[in-house]
Amino acid sequence: MNGYTGKALIIDLTERKSEEIELSQSMLRAYLGGSGLAVRLLYDHLAPGVDPLEPGNVIVFACGVFAGTIVPAAAKHSVATKSPLTGMLGDAMAGSFFSHTLKRAGYDAVVILGRADTPVYVFIDDHTVYFRDARALWGQECFATEEAIREELGDEAVRVSAIGTAGENLVRFACIGNDRGRQAGRTGPGAVMGSKNLKAIAVRGSGAVAVADNDAVYQTSCDLITQAQGPATGKYREPGTVGNVLTLNRLGVLPVRNFQRTALDEAEGISGETLHRRHHEKTVACAACPIACEQVMKVAEGSHAGARVSVDYETLFALGPCCDVDDLPAVIRAAELCDTLGMDTLSTGVTLAWAMEAAERGLLPPDDGVDLRFGNADAMVAMILKIARREGLGEILAEGSRLAAQEVGKDSDYFAIHSKGLELPGYDPRGMKTYALGLAVGTRGGCHNRSLAYEPDLKGKVDRFKAEKGRGQIAMAQEDVAVLLDSLGICKFMRGCFTDLHEEGARLYSQATGWDVSAQELVEAGERISNLKKMFNVREGWTRELDSLPPRLMQEPIPDGPGKGVSLPPAELELLVSDYYEARGWTAEGEVAPATQDRLGLSGQTA
Amino acid sequence: MSPSPHVPISPHARLVVCDPDLCVGCQLCEFACASVKDNSANILRSRIRVMRQEPILMISIACRGCEDPVCVKVCPRDGALAVNPDNSLIDVDNDKCDGCGWCIDACPFGAIVLDPETKRVIICDLCAGRDAGPACVEMCSKDALEVSTPAVVAGKVSQSALRTLMDALDEPA
Numbered sequence: 208m209n210g211y212t213g214k215a216l217i218i219d220l221t222e223r224k225s226e227e228i229e230l231s232q233s234m235l236r237a238y239l240g241g242s243g244l245a246v247r248l249l250y251d252h253l254a255p256g257v258d259p260l261e262p263g264n265v266i267v268f269a270c271g272v273f274a275g276t277i278v279p280a281a282a283k284h285s286v287a288t289k290s291p292l293t294g295m296l297g298d299a300m301a302g303s304f305f306s307h308t309l310k311r312a313g314y315d316a317v318v319i320l321g322r323a324d325t326p327v328y329v330f331i332d333d334h335t336v337y338f339r340d341a342r343a344l345w346g347q348e349c350f351a352t353e354e355a356i357r358e359e360l361g362d363e364a365v366r367v368s369a370i371g372t373a374g375e376n377l378v379r380f381a382c383i384g385n386d387r388g389r390q391a392g393r394t395g396p397g398a399v400m401g402s403k404n405l406k407a408i409a410v411r412g413s414g415a416v417a418v419a420d421n422d423a424v425y426q427t428s429c430d431l432i433t434q435a436q437g438p439a440t441g442k443y444r445e446p447g448t449v450g451n452v453l454t455l456n457r458l459g460v461l462p463v464r465n466f467q468r469t470a471l472d473e474a475e476g477i478s479g480e481t482l483h484r485r486h487h488e489k490t491v492a493c494a495a496c497p498i499a500c501e502q503v504m505k506v507a508e509g510s511h512a513g514a515r516v517s518v519d520y521e522t523l524f525a526l527g528p529c530c531d532v533d534d535l536p537a538v539i540r541a542a543e544l545c546d547t548l549g550m551d552t553l554s555t556g557v558t559l560a561w562a563m564e565a566a567e568r569g570l571l572p573p574d575d576g577v578d579l580r581f582g583n584a585d586a587m588v589a590m591i592l593k594i595a596r597r598e599g600l601g602e603i604l605a606e607g608s609r610l611a612a613q614e615v616g617k618d619s620d621y622f623a624i625h626s627k628g629l630e631l632p633g634y635d636p637r638g639m640k641t642y643a644l645g646l647a648v649g650t651r652g653g654c655h656n657r658s659l660a661y662e663p664d665l666k667g668k669v670d671r672f673k674a675e676k677g678r679g680q681i682a683m684a685q686e687d688v689a690v691l692l693d694s695l696g697i698c699k700f701m702r703g704c705f706t707d708l709h710e711e712g713a714r715l716y717s718q719a720t721g722w723d724v725s726a727q728e729l730v731e732a733g734e735r736i737s738n739l740k741k742m743f744n745v746r747e748g749w750t751r752e753l754d755s756l757p758p759r760l761m762q763e764p765i766p767d768g769p770g771k772g773v774s775l776p777p778a779e780l781e782l783l784v785s786d787y788y789e790a791r792g793w794t795a796e797g798e799v800a801p802a803t804q805d806r807l808g809l810s811g812q813t814a
Numbered sequence: 815m816s817p818s819p820h821v822p823i824s825p826h827a828r829l830v831v832c833d834p835d836l837c838v839g840c841q842l843c844e845f846a847c848a849s850v851k852d853n854s855a856n857i858l859r860s861r862i863r864v865m866r867q868e869p870i871l872m873i874s875i876a877c878r879g880c881e882d883p884v885c886v887k888v889c890p891r892d893g894a895l896a897v898n899p900d901n902s903l904i905d906v907d908n909d910k911c912d913g914c915g916w917c918i919d920a921c922p923f924g925a926i927v928l929d930p931e932t933k934r935v936i937i938c939d940l941c942a943g944r945d946a947g948p949a950c951v952e953m954c955s956k957d958a959l960e961v962s963t964p965a966v967v968a969g970k971v972s973q974s975a976l977r978t979l980m981d982a983l984d985e986p987a
């Protein structure tokens with residue numbers, strides 16, 4: 208097979224054995240790879256209704272068709288599991304050499320079942336699988352684990368996906384780190400690995416990924432690489448996504464103090480530009496990526512001297528403005544702790560912001576020595592460690608904002624800023640109505656990256672303050688583009704380098720695979736995969752009330768800034784959501800209608 | 815494609831050098847090498863290798879064009895490796911090389927590779943005969959790679975030492 212390896216590895220941790228299965232051409236063509244393939248395999252291997260942290264849960268790693276080839280910025284791997292944070296589809300992605308290597312070892316995907324009785328790591332050495340003792344690694348941080356495994360195996364070329372302390376301690380938003388600095392970040396897949404006693408997956412791949420037409424793939428890739436030095440990716444290269452702070456502040460959609468405000472009076476000090484000027488140390492790229500958006504920041508002096516980590520916008524937002532912290536060195540330290548301990552920076556920051564507000568309102572029990580309140584950077588840093596270790600208040604916060612608010616009660620869920628349990632990213636949905644819809648209906652919970660629905664709002668293609676019919680169609684199209692990119696493994700930052708993603712994507716896909724695939728087929732694949740994700744959630748007990756947003760955002764109008772007075776009352780969101788269901792061809796209740804299932808080749812697949 | 819303007823290559827060019835500050839570790843140079851030299855997507859066939867010591871150290875390394883190369887000296891197959899008198903690059907005689915890898919061990923830079931398909935060693939030849947020069951240099955969109963000579967490298971190192979000195983003098987005591 209070209210492009211694909213045509214094989215997946217099924218690893219049973221309970222039995223400590225593995226087997227290879229064939230992936231058919233028709234299945235690969237229908238689900239493409241990456242996110243589509245991961246969700247398909249998860250759907251097929253997971254029994255509905257299991258507790259996400261029980262051995263019955265399944266975790267799937269899947270590569271894109273282009274991983275292991277020169278196609279630029281197209282090596283994201285997808286991790287799918289039942290999320291311990293949302294109870295619905297857990298769906299994370301990471302940029303990676305890991306997927307290049309997994310493909311070269313001979314696999315498009317790895318499906319992990321069961322639970323090991325003692326800590327292990329799995330070493331996939333081309334076609335041989337070893338279950339190795341990880342007791343000595345238990346307790347180590349993500350980066351240190353990667354290094355220790357490379358050392359133990361004696362090969363620099365080994366690539367590792369590993370969890371840190373947070374995953375081991377089942378922090379519900381624990382991530383999986385790979386390639387020292389990339390993360391499969393959201394929805395808590397690290398906790399699922401922890402629950403399986405699986406410290407890491409290490410891969411050595413010595414084969415090659417064949418493509419059908421090497422000359423054509425090379426030429427197309429060179430064109431894309433040239434494009435990627437142009438204006439379409441300018442802001443990702445310098446200063447990186449952190450430039451959003453000033454942009455969003457200007458538009459009045461930068462969430463501040465746990466979404467109580469939407470703009471900072473003084474944003475310059477916490478801006479990406481300032482961060483870059485004071486702390487930028489090195490620009491780094493993912494595998495075969497000509498953009499290189501990863502900006503490694505370093506603190507040179509002061510109490511956080513030595514802290515070093517790459518910082519993107521969502522991290523800066525969550526640990527900065529959302530907690531009302533304006534101390535950049537502390538943000539860098541906090542982000543570094545999240546990465547090394549293995550927790551999602553976004554969920555960590557937004558959960559901490561909830562805790563700061565709850566503490567200020569006197570709703571939280573005091574925690575020894577940590578005085579949680581907005582702006583207290585030291586408390587933020589200290590509490591991150593406690594969350595990873597589940598100590599003191601960290602025990603409650605490790606559950607994420609939804610469960611923490613349930614536990615604390617006293618109406619603290621009013622200001623728990625999540626959708627389906629996933630903490631919201633750094634845009635205020637009240638001032639971005641298409642985006643608000645995208646967040647509410649997202650299958651992995653409130654996520655900008657899966658919905659891409661912020662784009663029409665920010666680009667001024669629609670009136671961002673207005674909720675109206677027609678947005679359902681727009682949100683659906685955006686979401687299907689996102690899922691297509693996620694399934695091809697192509698980084699979203701590349702999307703501006705295509706004039707017509709479907710046409711050019713189909714050409715590139717055909718050049719790599721040797722199959723004659725049309726643009727229309729890719730459009731349908733995107734739609735099919737979005738629908739399968741929804742069917743997964745329905746099978747896990749999804750109900751319509753879950754397609755919603757936090758009470759604060761639906762009850763309070765924007766208090767200040769350029770969007771002052773704009774609100775998002777429940778009836779408005781309701782209108783948008785219904786419009787979206789209709790656009791999707793779903794029932795009024797939001798389930799995938801049988802006719803839609805038939806059309807997309809998904810029928811007969813609900814349990 | 816030519817992301818960077820085409821600069822004529824000096825006849826004294828001896829090696830591809832990489833500026834580790836500019837290199838982002840993407841490995842596209844490896845893909846360029848394997849694709850252009852062997853029409854292959856297999857980067858194990860690349861003559862240039864990116865080393866990453868994350869999070870911030872990264873550099874790609876190809877043959878350094880040593881004056882008195884140890885690889886040639888250690889090769890037990892008489893004449894499988896030889897210094898080309900015209901350009902000082904290493905010629906590999908595929909009929910003589912048996913892929914034992916002794917030279918790989920000996921090269922202090924790890925710049926020699928065993929081609930997994932031909933089972934012969936491969937060494938950067940600066941894409942001899944290719945009009946646009948080395949494919950890796952052409953590919954690198956971060957301008958980290960350059961075809962150079964030891965004299966040019968020395969000049970650059972001196973320049974940067976001078977800048978460091980100036981910065982130090984500028985700093986208030």
Ligand code: SF4
Binds near residue numbers: 839843874953957
């Ligand atoms: S292409 Fe350039 S930036 Fe990328 S790894 Fe090679 S030398 Fe470094």
